[in-house]
Amino acid sequence: MNIAVLGAGAWGTTLARMLAARDHAVTLWDHFPETLETIRRTGRNERYLPGVELPANLCVAADAAVAEADAELVVVASVSKGFREVTKTLGRFGGVVVSVTKGIEYETGLTMSGVLAETAPGARVVAMSGPTLAAEVARGVPTAIVAASADAAAAQQVQALFHSPAFRVYTSADVVGVELGGALKNVIAIGAGVCDGLGFGDNAKAALVTRAIAEMRRLGVACGAQAETFAGLSGIGDLMVTCFSKLSRNHGFGERIGRGEKPEAIVASMTAVAEGYPTARSAHELARKRGVVTPIIDEVNAMLYEGKDVRQALQDLTARDSKAED
Amino acid sequence: MNIAVLGAGAWGTTLARMLAARDHAVTLWDHFPETLETIRRTGRNERYLPGVELPANLCVAADAAVAEADAELVVVASVSKGFREVTKTLGRFGGVVVSVTKGIEYETGLTMSGVLAETAPGARVVAMSGPTLAAEVARGVPTAIVAASADAAAAQQVQALFHSPAFRVYTSADVVGVELGGALKNVIAIGAGVCDGLGFGDNAKAALVTRAIAEMRRLGVACGAQAETFAGLSGIGDLMVTCFSKLSRNHGFGERIGRGEKPEAIVASMTAVAEGYPTARSAHELARKRGVVTPIIDEVNAMLYEGKDVRQALQDLTARDSKAED
Numbered sequence: 136m137n138i139a140v141l142g143a144g145a146w147g148t149t150l151a152r153m154l155a156a157r158d159h160a161v162t163l164w165d166h167f168p169e170t171l172e173t174i175r176r177t178g179r180n181e182r183y184l185p186g187v188e189l190p191a192n193l194c195v196a197a198d199a200a201v202a203e204a205d206a207e208l209v210v211v212a213s214v215s216k217g218f219r220e221v222t223k224t225l226g227r228f229g230g231v232v233v234s235v236t237k238g239i240e241y242e243t244g245l246t247m248s249g250v251l252a253e254t255a256p257g258a259r260v261v262a263m264s265g266p267t268l269a270a271e272v273a274r275g276v277p278t279a280i281v282a283a284s285a286d287a288a289a290a291q292q293v294q295a296l297f298h299s300p301a302f303r304v305y306t307s308a309d310v311v312g313v314e315l316g317g318a319l320k321n322v323i324a325i326g327a328g329v330c331d332g333l334g335f336g337d338n339a340k341a342a343l344v345t346r347a348i349a350e351m352r353r354l355g356v357a358c359g360a361q362a363e364t365f366a367g368l369s370g371i372g373d374l375m376v377t378c379f380s381k382l383s384r385n386h387g388f389g390e391r392i393g394r395g396e397k398p399e400a401i402v403a404s405m406t407a408v409a410e411g412y413p414t415a416r417s418a419h420e421l422a423r424k425r426g427v428v429t430p431i432i433d434e435v436n437a438m439l440y441e442g443k444d445v446r447q448a449l450q451d452l453t454a455r456d457s458k459a460e461d
Numbered sequence: 462m463n464i465a466v467l468g469a470g471a472w473g474t475t476l477a478r479m480l481a482a483r484d485h486a487v488t489l490w491d492h493f494p495e496t497l498e499t500i501r502r503t504g505r506n507e508r509y510l511p512g513v514e515l516p517a518n519l520c521v522a523a524d525a526a527v528a529e530a531d532a533e534l535v536v537v538a539s540v541s542k543g544f545r546e547v548t549k550t551l552g553r554f555g556g557v558v559v560s561v562t563k564g565i566e567y568e569t570g571l572t573m574s575g576v577l578a579e580t581a582p583g584a585r586v587v588a589m590s591g592p593t594l595a596a597e598v599a600r601g602v603p604t605a606i607v608a609a610s611a612d613a614a615a616a617q618q619v620q621a622l623f624h625s626p627a628f629r630v631y632t633s634a635d636v637v638g639v640e641l642g643g644a645l646k647n648v649i650a651i652g653a654g655v656c657d658g659l660g661f662g663d664n665a666k667a668a669l670v671t672r673a674i675a676e677m678r679r680l681g682v683a684c685g686a687q688a689e690t691f692a693g694l695s696g697i698g699d700l701m702v703t704c705f706s707k708l709s710r711n712h713g714f715g716e717r718i719g720r721g722e723k724p725e726a727i728v729a730s731m732t733a734v735a736e737g738y739p740t741a742r743s744a745h746e747l748a749r750k751r752g753v754v755t756p757i758i759d760e761v762n763a764m765l766y767e768g769k770d771v772r773q774a775l776q777d778l779t780a781r782d783s784k785a786e787d
Binding site: 266267268271272276278279303335336338339340341342344345348349366367368371372373375376379380382453 | 592594597598602604629660661663664665666667668670671692693694697698699701702704706
């Protein structure tokens with residue numbers, strides 16, 4: 136199959152590599168031509184996926200239009216901030232578009248499938264999300280993920296395309312739930328990182344994450360998601376890894392905030408984007424518009440965008456809590 | 462208040478210390494007189510709670526009857542295997558008994574509150590459980606826990622007794638749910654440890670833990686628990702910590718199995734009991750009796766008691782899995 140992968144970060148490169156290794160004709164595009172040039176020249180993407188060899192049949196194209204020219208299926212793995220711009224080229228595309236980008240557009244409150252409904256109205260949209268640290272998938276250790284679509288046949292097609300014994304793909308019909316699970320957990324991971332940065336332990340982090348799941352579910356349901364989705368791979372599963380693994384960027388971002396660094400300085404120093412940073416602002420705004428109570432998202436947003444003291448934020452969070460479990 | 466704490470392991474000692482520091486008259490008893498003698502002589506319980514000073518007003522008693530003589534409230538923190546024997550002395554006790562023991566009695570399928578209904582029929586029973594690594598609570602870092610009782614006044618009394626800014630106690634009416642969450646997560650933690658011991662990554666562990674929550678909930682509901690309880694602190698919260706923290710005994714137990722050690726040899730070498738070992742057998746039997754499908758518990762049981770090869774067990778687990786999320 137002819138496949139275009141848009142976005143040569145860790146995850147886009149990992150998926151492109153996986154599909155090329157199965158003899159699909161994969162063309163990888165990225166916003167930064169130098170990333171593609173490095174891949175072409177060295178057969179690696181050392182900056183984002185260090186130490187991993189890429190197959191020789193993986194092509195790169197500096198022009199998105201060229202990458203998409205003969206594509207029967209397009210995977211979009213760009214950062215959320217550039218998602219609308221990147222997918223504008225898909226205006227006439229009628230095939231399957233798989234979004235693996237985790238985020239919420241600030242201006243519209245839309246997840247990436249919502250953006251695609253506007254930029255690629257003819258496409259059959261599938262969102263794929265779950266606990267999938269790219270470095271581990273590249274190593275070939277067992278991983279499970281969810282492919283969600285309102286179009287069951289499209290979800291099954293994506294399942295068949297990606298599924299292998301070490302990369303198990305489950306299907307779901309709850310696109311918005313799967314996407315919001317993936318997007319919101321990055322915000323919570325920043326909060327969990329702050330806990331760690333302050334020297335709190337795993338007990339505190341577990342309490343935070345447990346309360347967070349309820350919050351994610353409330354916001355998700357208000358946006359039309361199914362409550363159960365947040366108990367699945369793209370909810371609890373992804374949340375757990377992002378909050379407890381040493382490999383998570385968003386957790387690391389929060390840890391540095393907990394140790395007293397300024398958000399803008401951390402952003403400037405990072406190689407890859409921590410999606411929780413823009414998503415905190417989008418999620419906070421979305422919850423406000425929908426009238427959903429989201430104490431953890433609110434406090435993370437205040438730490439990131441209002442210069443709120445991290446200890447004060449955690450204290451206020453505790454004070455807002457109730458006395459019985461809900 | 463006069464309080465007896467039965468069981469001087471890490472958790473019993475931590476709770477006894479917490480209550481004594483608040484000027485309650487606390488008497489600590491243990492099955493092993495030498496543990497108590499060490500505490501009396503050194504003011505520490507170095508074996509189970511290393512590096513932690515105990516308050517001078519914390520008394521020890523080598524005779525449980527003496528410890529309980531004037532007690533208005535009894536905390537039971539023994540291992541599950543000795544729970545029935547230990548609580549037999551409470552036959553005429555009419556006060557509040559707080560069980561913090563996580564396990565299921567093999568012969569009866571009862572949780573500890575169920576055992577107490579038989580051994581201490583006059584007591585007002587509260588079960589307290591959650592993500593509470595003892596070493597962290599002893600350090601005073603923030604922790605949250607649930608006190609569950611069919612007797613709301615008793616749950617609130619226990620909440621008031623233990624609650625502090627760094628040790629937040631929530632109440633619940635779902636005793637069996639809270640207890641099963643705490644007991645079953647130890648079994649899952651062994652499975653998660655096996656994954657780590659085999660060199661799998663966090664993606665695989667997250668997938669296992671996510672599927673496990675559904676399994677725990679199914680078994681819990683079949684035993685009369687509320688489904689929501691498993692999304693709370695004593696469910697997901699405790700499960701997360703036990704599966705991801707380096708401080709968990711049960712996870713460490715599984716890790717050693719994953720690396721090829723024999724269960725009996727590991728048990729013999731451990732200072733403290735890994736409750737997941739006996740609970741795997743009890744939970745497997747309980748699920749069989751109730752007709753509940755529990756693939757993860759079954760495979761852990763097979764690895765521990767039937768000598769099943771760990772790689773084979775994980776492979777069989779994957780094969781039993783469905784294609785869509787449930």
